Amino acid sequence: IKSSVVAVGTVQPARQPSAQFLATGFVVGQGGHVITNAHGLPDLLDPQGKETLAVFIGRDKQIESRSAIKVAIDPVHDLALLKFEGAPLPPLRLGESKPLREGDEVALTGFPLGVVLGLFPVTHTGIVAAISPIAIPAAEAAQLDGPTLKRLRQEPYKVLQLDATAYPGNSGSPLYEPGTGRVVGVVNKVFVQQSKEAALDKPSGITYAIPIRHAQELLKRAGVQAK
Numbered sequence: 001i002k003s004s005v006v007a008v009g010t011v012q013p014a015r016q017p018s019a020q021f022l023a024t025g026f027v028v029g030q031g032g033h034v035i036t037n038a039h040g041l042p043d044l045l046d047p048q049g050k051e052t053l054a055v056f057i058g059r060d061k062q063i064e065s066r067s068a069i070k071v072a073i074d075p076v077h078d079l080a081l082l083k084f085e086g087a088p089l090p091p092l093r094l095g096e097s098k099p100l101r102e103g104d105e106v107a108l109t110g111f112p113l114g115v116v117l118g119l120f121p122v123t124h125t126g127i128v129a130a131i132s133p134i135a136i137p138a139a140e141a142a143q144l145d146g147p148t149l150k151r152l153r154q155e156p157y158k159v160l161q162l163d164a165t166a167y168p169g170n171s172g173s174p175l176y177e178p179g180t181g182r183v184v185g186v187v188n189k190v191f192v193q194q195s196k197e198a199a200l201d202k203p204s205g206i207t208y209a210i211p212i213r214h215a216q217e218l219l220k221r222a223g224v225q226a227k
Helices: 146-153 214-223
Strands: 005-011 019-028 033-037 052-059 064-074 081-084 103-110 122-133 160-164 174-176 183-190 206-211
Touching: 005 033, 005 064, 019 052, 033 122, 033 214, 052 081, 064 214, 081 214, 103 160, 103 183, 160 183, 183 214, 206 214
Parallel strands: none
Antiparallel strands: 005 019, 005 052, 019 033, 033 081, 052 064, 064 081, 103 122, 103 174, 122 160, 160 206, 174 183, 183 206
């Protein structure tokens, strides 16, 4: 799993540091594409500063950046498909070996602390706590933002609620069956109780993931054959 998990971000030569971490991603298809979260990607790159989208591979301090481009975006399900330059990496196998149910064990691997301490993938385990519509309860009506209201007006699709500890940097991490390594979802949201910074020492233990079928549909629309 670790050899197929990458960091996603941007590179700008004049910036210090030049590499900026944004999310986690994982290799799919024939080894030249990456699935990640759409919300983790910048809306615009700085052409004056020669900023480029990139994926980061390697281990420890030996980090290599590969230029990447957006191939397809699914904003409804918060998914993005990237294509990166260079030699292919081992792709992960997508799809459930059996239908997911509450109580099933799952694992996720990503970069909860970004690349500050080097490129060290971290694995968390847990269970599927619930399979529910994508709507997080709000204590007050004023806390309902535009995107949430739009989702509630439409027919909400089902997401996986996990009893697993994840952090904001885990967005885009593969959620997989520990026994088979088959990817069953894409981590896309961590319920943060207070501030994003407080999530590091006071994690809520509630994580959400998009079912993998939506990533498979994105790959199919983009003409990329999944493993």
